[in-house]
Amino acid sequence: MFSNKEEFKQSFIKKLEMTYGKSFEETSNEDRFQTLGQMVREHISENWIRTNELYRSSKTKQIYYFSIEFLLGRLLSSNLLNLGITGVAKDGLEELGISLAEIEEVEADAGLGNGGLGRLAACFLDSLAALNLPGHGSGIRYKHGLFEQKIVDGFQVELPEQWLRYGHVWEVRKSDLAVEVPFWGKVESYMENGRLNFRHVEAENVMAVPYDMPVVGYNTETVNTLRLWSAEPSPFPIHSDVLQYKKETETITEFLYPDDTHDEGKILRLKQQYFLVSASLHSIIRSFKKKFSHIGDLPEKIGIHINDTHPVLAIPELMRILMDEEKLGWEEAWDITVRTISYTNHTTLSEALEKWPIRIFKPLLPRIYLIVEEINERFCRHLWEQYPGDWRRIEDMAVIAHDQVKMAHIAIAGSFSVNGVAALHTEILKTREMKQFYEVFPEKFNNKTNGITHRRWLLKSNPELTQLINESIGDDWIKNPILLSELEAFRDDHSFAAKLMWIKQQKKQALAKRIEQQSGIKLNLDSIFDVQVKRLHAYKRQLLNVFHIIYLYNRIKEDSSFQPYPRTFIFGAKASPGYYYAKKIIKLINSTAELVNKDPKVNKYVQVVFLENYRVSLAEQIFPAADVSEQISTAGKEASGTGNMKFMMNGAITLGTLDGANVEILERVGDENMFIFGLKAEEVMRYYLNGDYRAREYYHHDKRIRQVVDQLVNGFFPNSFGQFEAIHDSLLAENDQYFVLRDFASYADAHEKVAEAYLDRDRWMKMSIINIAQSGYFTSDRTIQEYAEEIWNIDKVKMLH
Incomplete structure (x- = not known):
């Protein structure tokens, strides 16, 4: 890129002035950030192309990490650090009277995640590249992220994250690799060469357009890829109201975690999840088939890792591709799918394990629902053979039960590995939350304690x-x-x-x-x-x-x-x-x-x-x-x-x-x-099992607790009448579910x-x-x-x- 700061300075000024058509003195920090970002990305591109060529020619096994979130943060300084050119850039800019720290402040945090799940995914991508491992990310390019939080009079107020206001210097749009993703419609069956086939017809198609970002390894030439999908209208929509269709399509990739307290939000979340896995799997299979002639080799050459339950639809979608497009039978398709997909569980909270009402799932994803039904049928039959007459166990473990599709159950049945993210967490999964699954599939469960870059x-x-x-x-x-x-x-x-x-x-x-x-x-x-x-x-x-x-x-x-x-x-x-x-x-x-x-x-x-x-x-x-x-x-x-x-x-x-x-x-x-x-965790569990926790006892016997709890509702906080009653009730009327008082x-x-x-x-x-x-x-x-x-x-x- 540049071997010394003099070379850097000349390149920087030339590119800055050519890009913005004004003298160096007239340019803003925004202009300077964009220019430096473009220079760094161009420098990365050579190794990015070579890495992809190497993976293609060596036919090495590659991993694709599917995650609904990637909480990347700012990338300028980490890319400079990983490339080993922070010093040259910093010194060169200083001699031009520019502070690198000020330029870094111009960059918006990419609005692609919320918490630990997304940050873990970002750390994992960093480590894959730093360790020269062939692994890539697959996610969604949210236009407005989660939300920008403002505190007004002590209350949280949500505003759209405008992280793409000035574009995103690190991404490359690949419209030639766009994929169609179908929703709604119906499924037709037909016979062909003595085989029963299915096709999804009258679907509302959405274009998934990929935006690729380089993931730069530290002090190495490896540059992996994070592919983010953006939803755009199909050029040939069948929708009667084109404007409504356009709005609904673009909403798919507008916000992370739409509010799912109502059906509209649930439909949108399910759309996002299928959109991510369908587009990603099509793209992966397409590139796989360019290199390999036999689809049966997929598990030896491709690994799909699903980060929590959000991308679980990868399992029925891969089954659909293998059966409907590659014309494999169920057993062969299932064998390939299970050997390809691995799953990380991120929670011990049963309410956080995703479940979707059939009344929403079935009409939105008709072909996928048929496959999930078949997975459930075969899985329950397998359980029946192992535990004849144990209807309670089968009901508890079924993929579909009580008018709901259970995503974690699909994930365990349809993958070869299920890992927890800390030793205690994995033990709780095995002995409590997923005990029945562990008894059926002990070989699948393992622990991988999280880490940070x-x-x-x-x-x-x-x-x-x-x-x-x-x-x-x-x-x-x-x-x-x-x-x-x-x-x-x-x-x-x-x-x-x-x-x-x-x-x-x-x-x-x-x-x-x-x-x-x-x-x-x-x-x-x-x-x-x-x-x-x-x-x-x-x-x-x-x-x-x-x-x-x-x-x-x-x-x-x-x-x-x-x-x-x-x-x-x-x-x-x-x-x-x-x-x-x-x-x-x-x-x-x-x-x-x-x-x-x-x-x-x-x-x-x-x-x-x-x-x-x-x-x-x-x-x-x-x-x-x-x-x-x-x-x-x-x-x-x-x-x-x-x-x-x-x-x-x-x-x-x-x-x-x-x-x-x-x-x-x-x-x-x-x-x-x-x-x-x-x-300790076992003491908490004992309280839950025995039901003998009494929050009011702690309230009555510890005057410190009583005073604080009373202050929630007795006017202690100025101008807050009625504000904290929900907290007060959660502790006393609802018996303090999380043992704050204890x-x-x-x-x-x-x-x-x-x-x-x-x-x-x-x-x-x-x-x-x-x-x-x-x-x-x-x-x-x-x-x-x-x-x-x-x-x-x-x-x-x-x-x-």
């Missing part, structure tokens, strides 16, 4: 810490992150600890500056930065956190001798637009913040900040600044969590329950380097231990160093290597010169 969450977001690590143990850990364990040797090194503490202070200062600019709140930099950033959901228990803050407020107000160590509580979270309860918790956090921050008696000790529109680029500034990582979900409810790993990698200490990957973090760092509290005392005690440990700076820094040292295990490179070897059976492919 250290390239984004350490190298990119915390270059100062990266440099300190490099100076201390060399830089081999970047290629082999398990070598971070060598930092254990510095656990008692005061010089190292002092440097680490200085870096943490710089990061706290940078975050505090941003918060002050956005909200006017001036933070105490000597306070403990206690952070909970994640999707807003009842089981993640942001409510427990805010209850503890209200308790601290009460105690400071009532007891003049109580002078706790100062702490700043930082929240970031989006609530799903239709999730009324979660939005009430956001309001409660903001009402508490207003109360606390305005009270001079209290704000010396406690400050509360809710950061609006939590996203990847904001997270990159939050994780390095955190002292305490709040991972406080009800035990047994969080599948894994990956925020816990990002905090850990940046030296924050976990305050958490024994849930998800917290269990494995504890195994690695020891209980003296974490703050564990609350019920865990309160244990949580408050853990917070006292946090303050005590933080006062002993030597002890705290030692804990921080041990956490960083043990974080190498929790990288997505380790996770992806396990997927590659134990599920996908793919090998590294490197360019040969």
Whole structure:
């Protein structure tokens, strides 16, 4: 691209002026970002083409990772980092009077995801390319993402994400590879050569147009592909109302997770899911057939991985292609399908396992429904042979039951591998949530503990810490992150600890500056930065956190001798637009913040900040600044969590329950380097089974709890009459489903231990160093290597010169 900054400067100015037809001085930061982005993409293109050619010519097995979300964040700085040209670009731009950091701020976070599911998919793509593994992503190009969150009077307000306002410099539209996806219509059967065939007729077709994005490997020439599909009207629609058809078509890829509390939203979600898998499978089979003559070789050359239940329709759709288009019989098609598809489960919440009403599914996807019916029929017959007379088991495990199609059941029956995402999560799947399936298919179940890409969450977001690590143990850990364990040797090194503490202070200062600019709140930099950033959901228990803050407020107000160590509580979270309860918790956090921050008696000790529109680029500034990582979900409810790993990698200490990957973090760092509290997963399960939890007992017997719960409804919060009754009722009338009151005392005690440990700076820094040292295990490179070897059976492919 450019071997030195002089060459870079000349290329940059020439391209900038030629593209925008104005002098360098007249150009804006937007122009400069677009120009730099185009230069980087052109540089990537050569290796992108060569990688694809290599995969074609070597006929190597390739993996396609189907996910409804890819939470990529900004790509300019990560692409510069992975290409090894950050320094040249930064220095060259500086000499032109341009700040690379300012140009990076121009880039919008790609609106392609929401939470951990999508961020995991993005980390996995990064690791696949960095490890020279042939793996690609398949997703949807959402025009407006999830939503942009604004906080108005303490309430969440949703606005469309305008991330495509200026186009997207990293994508390439491939209209010549568009695919037609059919909805509605009916199925006709006909005989041909003595064989019963089916065809989908009178369908409403939608064009799926692919937009390809390069996925650049770190310090390697491998460039894989993320293919995103956009819905466009068919050039020959059969719809009687063309304008209505156009509107309905474009809606398919307009928003992530449309509100499915009504039928219209359910239909749209199901459309999105079929649109993704149908377009992706057509594209994959088309390229497979150019290279291989026999469709039976598909499982040896192609792997389809479905990330949670959203892409489960890949199973019946692949069956449809193999039977209706490739003319295979059921048994052969089923054998190929099961050997091709693997599935990751991401939840222990039964309500989160997708189910679709037949009355919606059948008319929208008539041919797919017939295939799902046949899958159900054969699966139930198989169960009957294994468990004759056990109607209850068959009813529980059926793919179709009680007028619903059960997506997780299709996923397990129609794949060869089912993995959980943390050791505890996988055990819960095997022994509880999917126990009956595990008894039938024990060989399918396995665990792959999640990981994060250290390239984004350490190298990119915390270059100062990266440099300190490099100076201390060399830089081999970047290629082999398990070598971070060598930092254990510095656990008692005061010089190292002092440097680490200085870096943490710089990061706290940078975050505090941003918060002050956005909200006017001036933070105490000597306070403990206690952070909970994640999707807003009842089981993640942001409510427990805010209850503890209200308790601290009460105690400071009532007891003049109580002078706790100062702490700043930082929240970031989006609530799903239709999730009324979660939005009430956001309001409660903001009402508490207003109360606390305005009270001079209290704000010396406690400050509360809710950061609006939590996203990847904001997270990159939050994780390095955190002292305490709040991972406080009800035990047994969080599948894994990956925020816990990002905090850990940046030296924050976990305050958490024994849930998800917290269990494995504890195994690695020891209980003296974490703050564990609350019920264990088996205790939670016992309460559910025995039905002997009484929330009111905790309310009556702990005056701290009683005071806080009463304050929800007694006028304590100004101008909030009736606002928090739903929260109050969930705790008392509905018996506190997530054990907030049960865990309160244990949580408050853990917070006292946090303050005590933080006062002993030597002890705290030692804990921080041990956490960083043990974080190498929790990288997505380790996770992806396990997927590659134990599920996908793919090998590294490197360019040969």
